[in-house]
Every structure is written in C-alpha cells, then in structure tokens.
Amino acid sequence: MKRVENVLREHRYQRSHIIQILQDIQVEFNYLPKEALEYVSQRLKIPLSKIYSIATFYAGFSLNPRGKHLCTVCMGTACYVRGAAAILNEFERKLNIKPGATTKEMNYSLETVNCLGCCAIGPIVVYDGKYIGEFKLKDIGRILKGRA
Amino acid sequence: MIKITINKKEILAKRGETVLEVAQRQGIYIPTLCYHKDLVPYGGCRLCIVEVKGWSVPVASCTLPVQDGMVVKTDTPRLKKLRRFSLQLILSEHPHACLICDKEEECVQYQECIAKSAVTFGCKFCARNGDCELQELVEKLGIKEIPFEFSYRNLEIEKFDPFFERDYNLCVLCGRCVRMCQEVRGAGILDFQHRGPETLVGTAYNLSHLEAGCQFCGACVDVCPTGALRDRYSKWLGSPQRSVKTTCALCNIGCSININVRANTVVSSTPDNNQICVRGRFGIAPLVHHPKRIISPMLRKGERLVEVEWEEAFDFVCSKVVEHKGKTGILFSPQLTIEAINSVYGLADHLKCEKLATTSALETNLKPLDLKGFRGNLVFVIVNTDMISDFSPLLLKLRSPQKIKPVFIVIDAVDSKLTQIVDLWLRPELGKEVDVLKLLFAQKKMKNTTAVSTRDIKLGKDLLKKKNIYLLYNPYNIENITVPKYVKKIPLTAKINTLKIIDMGVDSPTMDLLQDKNIDCLYLLGTAPKLNWKYKTIIVQDCFPPQFRFDLFLPTATFAEVNGSVVNIEGKIKRIRKAIEPLGKSKSDDWIIAQISKRLNHNTKNRKPKKRKTIISAIAKTKKVSEKYPIHLIVRENGYSYRGHRLATLMKGFERLRGDNCVWLNNRTAKKSKIKDGAEIKIIGRTLNLVMPARVTEDVPENSVLVYYHPSMGAVNSQPVRITKKDKQR
Numbered sequence: 048m049k050r051v052e053n054v055l056r057e058h059r060y061q062r063s064h065i066i067q068i069l070q071d072i073q074v075e076f077n078y079l080p081k082e083a084l085e086y087v088s089q090r091l092k093i094p095l096s097k098i099y100s101i102a103t104f105y106a107g108f109s110l111n112p113r114g115k116h117l118c119t120v121c122m123g124t125a126c127y128v129r130g131a132a133a134i135l136n137e138f139e140r141k142l143n144i145k146p147g148a149t150t151k152e153m154n155y156s157l158e159t160v161n162c163l164g165c166c167a168i169g170p171i172v173v174y175d176g177k178y179i180g181e182f183k184l185k186d187i188g189r190i191l192k193g194r195a
Numbered sequence: 196m197i198k199i200t201i202n203k204k205e206i207l208a209k210r211g212e213t214v215l216e217v218a219q220r221q222g223i224y225i226p227t228l229c230y231h232k233d234l235v236p237y238g239g240c241r242l243c244i245v246e247v248k249g250w251s252v253p254v255a256s257c258t259l260p261v262q263d264g265m266v267v268k269t270d271t272p273r274l275k276k277l278r279r280f281s282l283q284l285i286l287s288e289h290p291h292a293c294l295i296c297d298k299e300e301e302c303v304q305y306q307e308c309i310a311k312s313a314v315t316f317g318c319k320f321c322a323r324n325g326d327c328e329l330q331e332l333v334e335k336l337g338i339k340e341i342p343f344e345f346s347y348r349n350l351e352i353e354k355f356d357p358f359f360e361r362d363y364n365l366c367v368l369c370g371r372c373v374r375m376c377q378e379v380r381g382a383g384i385l386d387f388q389h390r391g392p393e394t395l396v397g398t399a400y401n402l403s404h405l406e407a408g409c410q411f412c413g414a415c416v417d418v419c420p421t422g423a424l425r426d427r428y429s430k431w432l433g434s435p436q437r438s439v440k441t442t443c444a445l446c447n448i449g450c451s452i453n454i455n456v457r458a459n460t461v462v463s464s465t466p467d468n469n470q471i472c473v474r475g476r477f478g479i480a481p482l483v484h485h486p487k488r489i490i491s492p493m494l495r496k497g498e499r500l501v502e503v504e505w506e507e508a509f510d511f512v513c514s515k516v517v518e519h520k521g522k523t524g525i526l527f528s529p530q531l532t533i534e535a536i537n538s539v540y541g542l543a544d545h546l547k548c549e550k551l552a553t554t555s556a557l558e559t560n561l562k563p564l565d566l567k568g569f570r571g572n573l574v575f576v577i578v579n580t581d582m583i584s585d586f587s588p589l590l591l592k593l594r595s596p597q598k599i600k601p602v603f604i605v606i607d608a609v610d611s612k613l614t615q616i617v618d619l620w621l622r623p624e625l626g627k628e629v630d631v632l633k634l635l636f637a638q639k640k641m642k643n644t645t646a647v648s649t650r651d652i653k654l655g656k657d658l659l660k661k662k663n664i665y666l667l668y669n670p671y672n673i674e675n676i677t678v679p680k681y682v683k684k685i686p687l688t689a690k691i692n693t694l695k696i697i698d699m700g701v702d703s704p705t706m707d708l709l710q711d712k713n714i715d716c717l718y719l720l721g722t723a724p725k726l727n728w729k730y731k732t733i734i735v736q737d738c739f740p741p742q743f744r745f746d747l748f749l750p751t752a753t754f755a756e757v758n759g760s761v762v763n764i765e766g767k768i769k770r771i772r773k774a775i776e777p778l779g780k781s782k783s784d785d786w787i788i789a790q791i792s793k794r795l796n797h798n799t800k801n802r803k804p805k806k807r808k809t810i811i812s813a814i815a816k817t818k819k820v821s822e823k824y825p826i827h828l829i830v831r832e833n834g835y836s837y838r839g840h841r842l843a844t845l846m847k848g849f850e851r852l853r854g855d856n857c858v859w860l861n862n863r864t865a866k867k868s869k870i871k872d873g874a875e876i877k878i879i880g881r882t883l884n885l886v887m888p889a890r891v892t893e894d895v896p897e898n899s900v901l902v903y904y905h906p907s908m909g910a911v912n913s914q915p916v917r918i919t920k921k922d923k924q925r
Contacts, residue, residue: 081400094377094386094399095399096384096398097377097383099399100386100387100399103389103390104387106390
C-alpha cells in the first residue's frame with residue numbers, strides 16, 4: 048500500500064489523474080491488484096465501480112498478474128497480412144498458452160494488440176516494451192532463449 | 196428570454212434550457228430513451244435528434260442548449276428514418292420477438308401463465324409488459340421489423356441480491372441506472388464495465404450489490420426503461436390499477452410516496468418525484484401483506500387463543516380496563532397516526548392512567564428541522580449516526596448542489612457506508628466521541644486521548660474554520676454533547692411523530708413503566724417490549740403477534756390502510772391516505788380506541804387531552820471495561836422497525852441488508868472467542884442477558900459488539916459485557 052500511496056502522492060491526489068495513476072500502479076506491480084484499486088478508491092473517493100470501469104475499458108490495463116516478460120503481438124490489418132497470425136500461432140505453441148494468459152511459472156504473458164501505429168515496420172512484436180519490427184518466426188526462439 | 200421556433204411554432208425559452216426541455220414543456224413529442232428529467236443529459240440513444248436550420252446534420256436535442264432565433268424541426272421524414280434505424284439497432288440486442296410480432300393481439304388470451312417463465316425472451320414473458328418504454332417507443336416510431344440479426348447476451352439472471360433482480364439480457368445500456376446511482380444517489384455502485392460489444396452495467400469485480408455496498412434504494416429500478424431491473428416482490432403481481440399518494444411512516448423523514456394498488460393488494464411503493472430509501476421502496480408491500488399478520492381479534496379462552504368478533508373483544512377490554520382502573524399502563528408506538536395518538540391520550544385521561552409511555556427515543560429540546568435554513572458555507576458534523584442507513588433522503592437533500600459544496604465530517608467509532616463518502620472520518624476510541632468534539636472546538640491546546648491522530652484533528656479544525664457548523668446526531672446514540680454556542684445542534688430521532696409526542700408529553704420512558712409493580716393491566720399499542728414479570732391482563736393492539744403470552748389481540752391496519760396524518764422531523768404535517776381497505780377484520784387504531792371510549796361513555800372528540808410532563812430517564816454513564824466484562828456493547832437506535840417489529844425479522848431482504856436482529860461482531864474479536872458468523876451468542880452484562888445470532892464484520896472496532904436497540908431487549912444501553920457461545924441444547 049505504501050507503493051500505491053507514493054504513486055498517489057506523485058499525482059498530488061488529483062482525481063483527474065486516475066488513468067495515469069492506474070498506469071503507474073501497473074508499472075509498479077505489473078498488473079492492477081484488487082487491493083490497490085480499493086485503496087485508490089478510498090483515498091481519492093472515486094467509486095470502485097468507476098475505477099474498475101476504467102480498468103476494463105482500456106486494453107492496456109491488466110487485472111490479472113502478468114509474467115516477468117510480456118510479449119505483445121500486433122494483430123492490426125497491416126501486420127496481419129504480413130503474417131502476424133502465424134507469429135501468434137507460434138507463440139501460442141511455444142509457450143503453450145492462449146493470448147491474454149500467463150505461463151504457469153509466471154515467466155511469460157502473451158497478449159495481442161489491434162494496432163501500434165507503426166504499420167510500416169510490421170509485423171511487430173513488443174517484447175518487454177521493446178518494439179521489434181519485421182518480426183520473423185525464427186526470432187521467437189531467439190528472444191525466448193535469450194531471456195528465459 | 197429567447198425566441199426559438201419548433202415546428203413552425205414560436206416559443207419563448209429561458210437561456211440554458213435544452214431544446215428537448217422546451218419542446219416537452221410545449222407538449223411537442225420527441226422520442227427519448229436515455230433522457231431522464233432528474234439526470235444530467237447524456238446523449239447516448241440518439242432518439243431525440245432534431246434538425247436545426249443551417250446545420251448539416253441532425254443533433255441530439257437533449258444536449259442542445261437553445262439559442263436565439265433557432266429554427267428546429269422535430270418531425271421530418273429524415274429524422275423518422277434515422278430514429279427508426281437507431282431504435283432497430285438498440286433492439287437488436289434486446290429480446291424483441293414480441294415487439295414486432297404481427298400476432299400480438301391474438302396472443303393476449305394465452306399470456307397469463309407464460310408470464311411466469313424463468314427466462315424473458317419476449318415481452319409476453321416480461322414482468323414489465325405494458326409498462327415498458329421500449330414498447331411505447333416501438334409503437335410511436337412504428338417499427339414493424341428489425342433487419343439485424345438478434346444477438347442474445349445469454350447472461351445469468353442475477354437473483355442473489357435482496358429486493359430486486361437483474362436480467363442484463365434485457366438491458367439496452369441507456370445508462371440511466373448508472374447515472375442515477377452516481378449523480379443523484381452519490382453511491383456509485385454501478386458503472387459500465389468492459390468495452391464495445393461486451394459493455395455491461397455492473398459492479399466492480401462483479402460483486403453482488405450487497406458486497407459492493409448498495410443501499411438498495413431502488414432508484415435504479417425506478418428509472419430503468421426496460422424489464423432488466425425489477426422489484427422482486429411486485430414482479431408477478433401484475434401492473435397496478437391505481438396509485439395513492441401518501442406518506443411513508445417508517446422513519447422520521449416521512450417521504451412522500453405512491454402506493455401502487457391492484458384490486459385490494461399493495462403491489463409496490465414508489466417515490467413521488469423524490470428520493471426515498473429501501474424501507475419506503477421495498478418494505479411497505481411485503482409488510483402490509485405479511486403472512487404473519489393477524490387480521491381478526493383473538494381472545495385467550497383458557498389456554499387457547501380463539502378468534503372472536505369485535506363486540507366480544509371490546510367487552511373484554513372495557514371490563515378489564517374498568518377492573519384495573521388506575522392500574523393500567525399504556526405503552527404506544529410513535530408510528531401511529533396523529534389522530535390515533537390523540538385518541539390514546541384521550542383514553543388515558545379518561546382512565547386516569549398515570550402511566551403513558553412510548554418506545555421512541557426522545558430528547559426534550561427537539562425542534563423542527565428547517566431545511567431551508569441551511570445556507571452559505573456549510574459544515575455538517577455527524578456524530579454516531581449512520582445517515583445513509585437511517586436518513587438517506589435527508590442526507591441527499593443536505594448534499595444537493597448548493598453554491599458552495601458542503602463539508603461533511605463524521606465522528607464515529609463504527610464504520611459504515613457513510614464514512615466512505617464524507618470528507619473526513621474521525622474514528623475515536625469508543626466512548627471518546629465527545630472528547631473529539633471538544634478537541635475540534637477547543638481554542639487552546641488540549642491533551643488528545645481519543646486515538647484520533649492530531650493531524651486529523653487539525654484537518655478537521657481547518658475544515659471548520661469560518662463556516663456555519665451544524666452538529667447532526669441521534670440523541671439515542673450519544674449523550675452529554677456539549678458544543679460552543681455557534682454550533683447548531685440538530686438531533687435526529689429515527690421514529691416519526693417524535694415532535695408530536697414531545698409536544699404532548701409522556702409520563703415515563705418505556706422501561707420505567709415496565710419497572711412499575713403497581714401496574715396490573717398492560718395495554719400495548721404497537722410495541723412488544725421485554726416484560727419483567729407476569730401481568731394480570733395484557734391487551735395487544737398490533738399487526739403482528741408479540742413473543743410473550745397475551746390475553747387479547749386487537750388487529751390494527753398498517754399505515755397503508757388508514758387515513759390520517761403524521762408529523763415528520765421538519766414539523767410538517769403529512770397526510771396518510773388509505774390505499775387499500777384494511778385486511779380482514781383489522782381496523783384503524785383510532786377507530787378501535789374510539790369504540791372503546793364510546794363503550795366507556797367517554798367522548799374523545801371534543802375534549803383536548805391534557806398535557807403531560809415529559810421525563811427522560813438519564814442514560815447511565817458508560818462504564819469502563821473490566822476483566823469480567825471485557826467487551827463494549829454499542830447500542831444504536833433502530834430506524835428499521837415498524838410498531839416495534841424489526842423489519843429484519845419480518846423480511847429476509849432486510850435481514851441480509853441490515854441484520855438488526857443480529858449482534859455485529861468484530862472479526863478479530865470473533866476469532867479470539869471462536870465465534871462463527873451466524874452462530875447464536877450470549878451477551879451478558881451487569882443488567883442484561885441477551886441471546887442473538889452473530890454477524891461478523893470489520894466495521895465494528897475491536898473488542899466491541901454492536902446491536903440495534905429493540906424494546907424486546909429490555910433496558911439496554913451501551914455498557915461493558917462479555918460474550919460467550921450459546922450452549923448447545925442437549
């Protein structure tokens with residue numbers, strides 16, 4: 048809770064900063080824990096239903112714990128026609144999870160995104176915040192091996 | 196004033212009004228769905244679109260402020276087409292089979308029983324059939340077909356909460372309930388969850404409403420245009436034939452309500468363009484038609500209770516009252532009508548009854564509350580009173596938009612829904628509430644022994660600076676309040692008619708009457724207190740039977756079945772109108788007493804009852820806990836009762852929501868004494884011995900238990916006690 052309190056203090060307990068606050072909490076915990084949201088609701092006097100509404104509205108927020116590493120595959124139209132489906136398939140096979148899930152040992156989370164706005168370098172995979180353009184199937188093994 | 200033209204008609208409008216408001220005032224029909232007069236316009240459904248001269252596209256009239264010289268058209272073919280298209284899209288997610296069925300009229304003869312089906316997949320299966328805004332819109336817009344594929348959400352019907360059920364398969368996402376809950380009620384239990392086609396109205400983390408902290412005021416149910424939210428009790432009772440404007444007598448606010456009636460049955464009670472609480476919304480219909488109600492006079496003959504005619508009952512009353520003249524004690528509930536209270540006083544005078552008492556918590560300096568007097572920079576300090584549970588319509592009025600937002604400070608050791616929404620919550624140690632007040636208003640530095648941090652006290656002091664301060668408290672829950680003169684004290688008593696009773700005076704508080712050994716005959720009007728010994732005669736005039744042995748039961752009508760008036764916390768006299776004829780042989784209180792008086796040759800009408808002097812017994816000072824009695828018992832007045840019967844024992848919903856027939860126990864204290872939720876426990880104090888089911892909660896501070904006062908507990912006040920598990924019966 049101390050970490051949440053720090054985030055709130057940074058934003059000077061401004062209710063209008065709720066989205067940034069949630070983003071910072073997500074950076075802090077890698078996801079949005081229920082207790083943290085309840086605490087924010089209590090401190091800022093924003094109904095919990097409202098915070099939950101925001102957290103479920105934006106695809107960027109996760110309410111479930113995520114793994115150490117996050118692989119996000121862009122499934123936007125441009126990436127899709129350049130083979131994003133095959134990349135996602137390969138990720139699913141290698142990690143043995145569906146998009147939106149986390150591997151059992153909490154190492155990897157797999158997510159999809161609808162467009163990242165850099166279609167020119169597609170297909171794109173974002174690995175731990177790093178954008179890897181012109182992604183190839185063989186890159187999967189490389190990144191998973193390199194860090195796993 | 197501004198001039199605008201709607202459909203070639205020149206209309207004067209005020210600046211700031213919307214086109215929709217102006218049109219509605221002039222009786223020009225514009226279809227609406229998400230618009231509601233009590234809510235901030237939302238512009239979601241796009242059914243209220245209008246064309247404005249000079250604008251290329253139609254705009255939603257609910258969010259369009261009037262401008263000088265505006266020329267508006269509300270009914271062009273283009274608008275009709277667009278509206279139809281919008282509604283068709285909305286209906287593609289709502290079970291619409293019956294809405295567009297061409298055999299609709301022939302179907303009427305078969306619909307009686309199918310309305311009881313569990314899943315609603317057409318209007319004929321819906322409880323709101325005939326009272327549905329979608330049906331109205333379909334008819335008005337002339338929709339004959341829906342060209343889109345029907346998508347059924349296939350969600351489970353949420354039946355696990357008390358009072359109302361939710362079937363979000365029928366929801367059209369107009370957002371009225373969400374806005375009602377957030378804007379008007381300030382509760383914020385509901386919001387839209389998820390996004391896009393998956394959007395749903397719901398609570399955070401899909402908690403049940405009970406877990407999410409819902410007050411069950413029913414405001415969302417009342418604004419729902421569809422059958423998605425519906426009152427469980429009235430669901431299948433059919434649509435009401437008439438509604439009667441009356442007053443809710445369940446608490447001291449006395450809200451105006453409409454009682455909806457079909458045949459001689461109360462179907463439901465709904466607010467009359469105001470905000471009410473769970474008691475008035477969901478409590479009245481099940482109370483009136485409660486299966487435990489006795490609706491014919493019962494006389495004890497030997498060991499058996501026998502149903503008798505009124506004549507025989509009156510003969511019994513007269514003979515007993517004459518026999519015990521001067522030794523009769525009358526105890527009445529404040530929840531009678533004023534007329535009934537007057538006749539009770541008349542009868543007491545005639546019987547030379549020196550013992551007349553009521554079960555209400557009283558305070559001698561009670562004054563009518565002046566709602567209009569609240570002006571300027573306001574601070575409300577609320578002590579030991581859960582305003583949301585007991586006085587939510589009043590709290591809403593206090594919170595309603597004023598020029599400067601009022602500040603709320605709560606001083607209470609017990610957590611409640613109220614503490615979550617106020618500006619500052621000071622949680623002192625039990626019994627130190629008065630000390631916190633002293634600290635707040637102290638000029639000099641004082642020693643702080645209240646367990647409230649000095650920082651919070653300073654925060655409170657800052658909030659109080661240069662403002663009109665009002666102190667709200669329930670005199671039953673706190674004693675010896677002393678505040679500086681510039682702070683206005685506003686006692687909030689929970690029971691209606693307390694102002695009237697203070698005006699008339701009572702001889703003794705309840706418990707003193709029951710301590711009086713000279714009384715042989717007890718006449719109880721709507722109360723069932725704990726009796727200390729056997730009486731020669733006990734006459735009960737009530738709706739529900741008491742727990743103890745009685746000699747005669749006179750069935751009375753509830754406030755939905757009588758004409759009369761009540762006086763509320765503001766000192767206003769409010770009418771109570773007869774919604775239905777009294778059930779069975781039951782009669783109104785004033786009729787019964789008038790009949791008794793007539794037989795005793797006493798005319799109640801012309802004589803004014805004599806004023807009595809009110810004596811209020813001093814509440815014993817809270818003693819410190821000791822080794823023998825290590826736990827604090829907190830007693831709060833129970834605003835959830837009618838004529839001394841707890842709503843919680845009568846209705847399951849109230850038991851789940853409020854549990855005032857239980858003892859509330861801190862979870863750590865419960866763990867220590869190995870008490871589980873729902874287990875029967877004994878509370879033993881110096882002068883009391885209670886057995887009640889336990890409810891475990893985090894709201895109550897450690898080493899304390901909370902009960903809601905009820906006359907059947909006897910003389911109970913806050914005191915140290917010890918608790919043990921009830922021995923298992925062998």
